[in-house]
Amino acid sequence: MRIPGGESMLSLQDDLTVCSSGSKPCRVYCVVPENDTELWGRVLSGDAAAWRLLIGRYQSLVYAVCTRAGLSAPDVADCFQQTWVALYENRRRLREPSRISTWLVTTAKREALRLRHRAQREDKETDLTETPDSAPLPDEVLEVLERQSQLGIALGELDPRCRRLVELFFFAPEEQTYEEIAARLGLASNSLGALRRRCLDRLREILVRNGHMDERNETVKAL
């Protein structure tokens, strides 16, 4: 069931509801958050709550790009704000809302490099003819940041048990054994492989629904 509040109701995800599907009871989620295209439609209609949700979804991505550029704290704040200002001012020109994260990364990078160049110009010791240095924001780094953001959004939409499993398995700084993960989740270690597969299948479904993964050939959408 979709509800207009979208992610503002994400906290409800922690509460699983048991309902009936045919003769078999099943566990379902009350809320399916809107994907970017749906959310963007509401932004265009002047819905300030949708705009706030969109910022909540991608604030960490934009912030990461701005901070990676090696800017001063005031310039990071400027980079962050100007990126959102640019999106808001160009909201009627955005042609592919499903690629909004790419648009934000590109804009934040451009803004960060502009601010870096300005800071370099203001530095008397810097050669005035020097061109802006894009080294701190190579495309590979930006791509990883965007993938992290997409995966983070999808993880936030998983049920708590699956989210915990994926985090323990893939994101723990030190690798943990199946037995350790199973013990932390209160499961038998021989059931972990099947559960991991179900959780990754769900994660894949969310990524596809969010437009961040291609369902048919199982590739990520080009950035």
Next chain:
Amino acid sequence: MSGHLSRQELIEAARAKTLKQNRHLESCAECQVAVRMLGLFPVQGLPPLPDAPPILVERAAGLAETATILDNIKTVMLRLTFDSWGEPRLVGVRDQSAVSDRRCRFEAENIRLDVRAERGARQWAFVAQVTGPQLRPSQVILVAGRQEVQADSSGLFHWTSTRPPDAVKIRFDELIIVTPRLSWKSP
């Protein structure tokens, strides 16, 4: 022991981009799913992206909240910049086409609307084109009197009417573009 591959083994399999390097992997659907995901999202072991400070998020969120109604429902009034009926004609030249055919151009804020009208025996035929940096013809609706017209594949609007419209209106998202009132008294 579960018998499944460790995280490091899965990562190495994902990097190698093949499932045929390990006997377990060849037959284990569960590990295959993990390898595919790791191949598509090579972000394992990375900490989550840090949140921006709340004050920055609030400032950005305020962009939409402080927007006025005019930002969202904007009306642009076009001005008539060319009217073939307003052009002087050569003295003594009798040319009926100059009267049965009218071309107008309206402009405002980088938006341009060209309208051509032809008076037939029973009705008027119109062709219009609207251009502007943010306008996409496929999403624009032209309103002439009670008729709502959508652009064809070339971005042109065609319609006919027994009487010409007093004004033409263009709708695009919340943007409304209006021409001034037109007089259709023959010159």
